[in-house]
Amino acid sequence: MTASDNPLAHGIGGSADLPISPSLAIAGAVAALVVSFTVLALAWRTPRYDSSSSGRPAWPWLDRLVHSSAWRVGLRVVGFVVFAYAVMVAVLGEDQLTNPIFGIFYVWWWVGLVPLSLLFGPVWRAISPVRTINLAFARISGSDPEVGMLEYPRRLGYWPAALGLFAFVWLELVYPFSTELGPVRLWCAAYVAIMLIGGALFGNSFYERADPFEVYSTLVSKMSVWGSSREGRLLVRSPLANLATVVAQPGLVAVVAVLFGSTAFDSFRESSVWVRYVQSTDTSSFLLNNLALVVFCVGVGLIFAAGCMLTGVAPGTDRRTLPDLFAHSVIPIVVGYIVAHYLSYLVHAGQNTLIQASDPFGNGSDILGTGDWSVNYWLSYHPTLLANIKVLAVVLGHVLGVIAAHDRALKLLPRRHQLTGQLPLLFAMIAFTVGGLYLLFAS
Incomplete structure (x- = not known):
């Protein structure tokens, strides 16, 4: 089986399908960040995004x-x-890559959540099967699914979600048997069991903070135009105004560090430098891949935290609180890099999964009517367009991150440090930009 035939052979593609100059792309991206910051410093001197009042009501019929x-x-x-279909093919299907469970797990669930959340808001919260099962149990027992037996500890914050996300990317990127049915079934079974136990103990607040996929989807949805008021009404907001509504919680930096660091590691492990070294x-x-994944995730978190804490603060302000307060500014960077890294993978492997899903047991059936379809590789046949989309996604993500960080700095930092205090974080974002684009071309 060749890489092109393997539905799980993914990546951003290397320089072969990025027919533009790496040095020109990197220089242009850095210039865009610097110019953006300069323009913001001159023209954006007061905070513009107030999470309590931003947005306008959506159309009444839509609400x-x-x-x-x-x-x-x-x-x-x-x-x-x-979910039921995935359980069926995972339990009854053959242990082969033609089993659609692998595409459902690695492509539709992991990558597909990003465009769905960008377009429609926090999708996983609405369709989550573990929430549905927890609701059914609550109805049967006569309890309230919103309230568990215990109160979710605030100090835990997003840390369980960060651990869950790391467990997923470890399985996908490091574990050598990630394309065998047994490990995938075990991971999914553990996920469902932990989520149901957590929901019973802490209610739906557990899913909001500890479900890795709900946290992932909800954070990405902050870059959509859909929000909600305190009264629960549907609002239409600009993505940056929506981004400002992210509530700082312990572990938020860890979540974005895992998302960004693992995606960067996925590029790095395919680079010729790393492949030659490992061989x-x-x-x-x-062991090397385990260490590299940890280094990438921890490194991203430390660089970002240092950029946030190396600034002048008002008397009495604890510098250790700043990283979580600025962590929302990394979300556009994460989204941009995920788009750049997984775009062709989602389009091609996503189609292949839909084809396989029509014949889940390899017996010639055509349940969905898609069995005779073929994958359309149109995007790969236009490498210049693909290259421009990838580079633009990375650059735009970083520019939006700079804007979000600038607006938050105007709220948090004392006036004399509102600009100079952002410089360490700007340097951190420039480092992310250079590193991201380098990996984009190196793999």
Whole structure:
């Protein structure tokens, strides 16, 4: 089986499908960040995004639809049907890459959540099968699914979600048997069990903070135009205003560090430099990849935290709180780099999964009517367009991150440090930009 035939052979593609100058792209990206910061320093001198008042009400008919019982139940049904189908093919299907469970797990679930959340808001919260099961248990027992037996500890914050996300990327990127059915089934079973136990103990607040996929989807959805008021009404906001509504919680930096660091590691492990090194040493490649993944995730977190803390603050302000308060500014960077890294993978492997899903047991059936389809590789046949989209996604993500950080700095930092205090964080973002684009071309 060649890499192109393997639905799990993913990546950003290397210089072969990025027919533009790496040095020109990197220089242009750095210039864009510096110019953006300069313009902001001159023209953006007061905070513009107030999470309590930004946004306008959505169309009344749309608000009624989104909050209707039929809409909510319909989404739950869709999510549970896909979940039941995935369980069926995972339990009864053959241990081969033609089993659609691998595409559902690695492509639709992991990568597909990004465009869905960007377009429609926090999708996983609406379709999550573990929320549906927890709701069913609550109805049977006569309890309230919102309230568990215990109160979720605030100090835990997003840390469980960060650990869950790391467990997923470790399975996908490091574990040598990630394309075997047994490990995937075990991971999913553990996820469902932990989520159901957590929901029973802490109620739905557990999913909001500890479900790795709900946290992932919700943070990405902050770059959409959909928000909600304190009264629960559907609002239309600019993505940057929506981004400002991210609530700082312990572990938020860890979440964005895992998302960004793992995506960067996925590029790095495919680079010729890393491949040659792994092949030339006697050290176990499994050990090396484990260490590299940890270094990338921890490194991103430390660089960002240092950039936030190396600034002048008002008397009495604890510098250690700044990274979580600025962490929302990394979300556009994460989204931009995920788009750059996984775009062709999602388009091609996503189609292949839909084809395989029509014949889940390899017996010639055509359940969905897609069995005779073929993958359309149009995007790969236009390498210049693909290259421009990838570079633009990385650059735009970083520019939006600079804007979000600047607006937050105007709120948090004392006036004399509002500009100079942002310089360490700007340097950190420039480092992310250079590193991201380098990896984009190196793999």
